Amino acid sequence: MVDTVPPVRRAGSRVTRGAADALVVGGGLAGGALATALAEAGCSVVLLEREADPHNKVCGEFLSREAILYLEALGIDLPALGACHIHSVRLASAGDVVTVRLPFPALSLSRRALDHALLNRAAEAGAEIKRGTRVQSLEPRPLESCQDGWEARLAVGESVRGRAAFLATGKHDLRGFARPAGWQSDLIGFKMHLRLSPAQTALLAGHVELSLFRGGYAGLEPVEGGLANLCLLVRRKRYAALGQQWAALLDAMGADCPSLAERIHGAQPCWGRPLAISSIPYGYVRRRGDALWRLGDQAAVIPSFAGDGMSIALHSARLAAAYFLKGSTAIAYQRRMARDIIMPVRCATALSIASVHPLGRGLISWGASRLPGIMSLVAGATRVPAAALRRTGLDLA
Ligand SMILES: Cc1cc2nc3c(=O)[nH]c(=O)nc-3n(C[C@H](O)[C@H](O)[C@H](O)COP(=O)(O)OP(=O)(O)OC[C@H]3O[C@@H](n4cnc5c(N)ncnc54)[C@H](O)[C@@H]3O)c2cc1C
Incomplete structure (x- = not known):
């Protein structure tokens, strides 16, 4: 059994001997934010993260106004970490490129730096x-004091206990807690950091560039260190038709979107091959609650086109912390969480489904070029609502 009691016990902590108040599985944004909030409130918290070191993960790395607000409230100094300012979005489809100023200030920062x-x-x-600690299974188990509790079994054969358990494993399902498929689950996600030429780096500065291509969409934006993050989603059958080859996919995207081809022409990839993820259950929202607190992508998965998954993860952490600290239940939290984000998730999923369909792709680029104001409306409809933010004590005003 691993000792779960933190080195410094806070006054007022309700520790049951050998078990932490909160057992957090997964150290991404949701897990890290929750652990911070509960530890600051005096709870004993143990967080288990399978990766031993700071790592890259598939993500567009676009931080919306809401995500920035949640991170600032946690004391994260984004400019000090090198976050880049994003003021406009360029939408490219076929030969057309439409540039629209974002209705809110945004940033971009690598997940490697942010999560760390x-x-x-x-x-x-x-x-x-506890880094480098992969949880194999999680089960309800009464504690020595006969209170309800949870036990996480680790890959190394040990176990860790907690009075309450929070599942924040993101895209990865834990055995016995698999999420259903969602509304759109035939996309494969890729990500590659690139060093663009100095001229293209200068042209990209301040922009997130969205490119719609046959069977998918891609986002390109600057991140710290003078790099650019290329993150994209492609339908499984389109990728299969391209022989499942990264180089062929880049060529096909470039053929559909000349502006993207020009931007990444001659760029130096930072890794030997791209990071990839499949079977993402886009559109999934956990509506039913039980004794396990589900956070982040384990609570809801918003399509990447809208780029607000990180603020949903941070919202879930803040909401769960508030419910836990006031002595409420995981069931009540999960119900509130679902109500808070169901509309943005539904809107973003409809948009994502449309953007990988030939007709929808045409309609989106037509709408964006004729009615640029529509992009602000879409941005508003796919974000964590202001009322939900206020419920956790934050205000965008
Ligand atoms: C292609 C793509 C592009 C995206 N672009 C954006 C974007 O631009 N902006 C945005 O806001 N959102 C974006 N998102 C969404 C965003 O990445 C997620 O919503 C967010 O990372 C969810 O945070 P999380 O904490 O739930 O999960 P994660 O950040 O995935 O963290 C989960 C953590 O749990 C750990 N873990 C997993 N299994 C175990 C285990 N068994 N034991 C211990 N640890 C474990 C993992 O190592 C990981 O560190 C994108 C997603 C995709 C797929």
């Missing part, structure tokens, strides 16, 4: 962070 900073913040707040 958040885990450091959680540790600073008093949470015990």
Whole structure:
């Protein structure tokens, strides 16, 4: 059995001997934010993260106004981490490119830097962070004190206990807790950091560039260190038709979107091959609650086209912390969480389904070029609603 009690016990902590108040599985944004909030409130928290070191993960790395607000509230200094300012979106489809100023200030920062900073913040707040610790299974198990509790079994054969358990494993389902397929689950996600030529780096500065191509869509934006993040989603059958080859996919995207081809022409990839993820259950919203607190992508999965998955993850953490600290249940939290984000998830899913369909792709680029204001409306409809933010004590005003 691994000792779960953090090195520094806070006054007022309700620790049951050998078990932490909160057992958090997964150290991405949702897990890191929750661990910080609970540890700051005086709870004993143990967080288990399977990756031993800071790591890259498939993500567009676009931080919306809401995500920035949640991160600032946690004490994360985004400019100090090198986050880049994003003021406009360029939408490219076939030969057309439409540029629209974003209705809100946004940033971009690599997940490697962001997630690492958040885990450091959680540790600073008093949470015990166990990196390189993969959880194999999670089960309800009464504690020695006969209270309800949970036990996480680790890949190394040990186990960790907690009075309450929070599932924040993101895209990865834990055995016994698999999510259903969602509304759109035939997309494969790829990500590659690139070093563009100096001229193309200058042209990209301040922009997120969305390119719609046959069977998918891609986002390109600057991240810290003078790099650009290329992140894209493609339908499984389109990728199969391209022989499942990354180079063929890049060529096909470039043929459909000359502006993207020009931007990444001659770019140096930062890794030997792209990161990839499949079977993403886009459109999934966990509506039913039980004794397990589900956060982030385990609570809801918003399509990447709208780029607000990180603020949903951060919202879930803030909401769960508030419900837990006031002594409410995981069931009540999960119900509130579903109500808060169901509309943005539904809107973004409809948009994502349309954008990989030939007719929908045409309609989106027609709408964006004729009615640029529509992009602000879409941006508003696919974000965490202001009322939900206010419920957690934050205000965009
Ligand atoms: C292609 C793509 C592009 C996206 N672009 C954007 C974007 O631009 N902006 C945006 O806001 N959102 C975007 N998102 C969504 C965003 O990445 C997610 O919504 C967000 O990362 C969810 O955070 P999380 O904490 O739930 O999960 P994650 O960030 O995935 O963290 C989960 C953590 O759990 C760990 N873990 C998993 N299994 C175990 C285990 N068994 N034991 C211990 N640890 C485990 C993992 O190592 C990981 O660190 C995108 C998603 C995709 C797929």
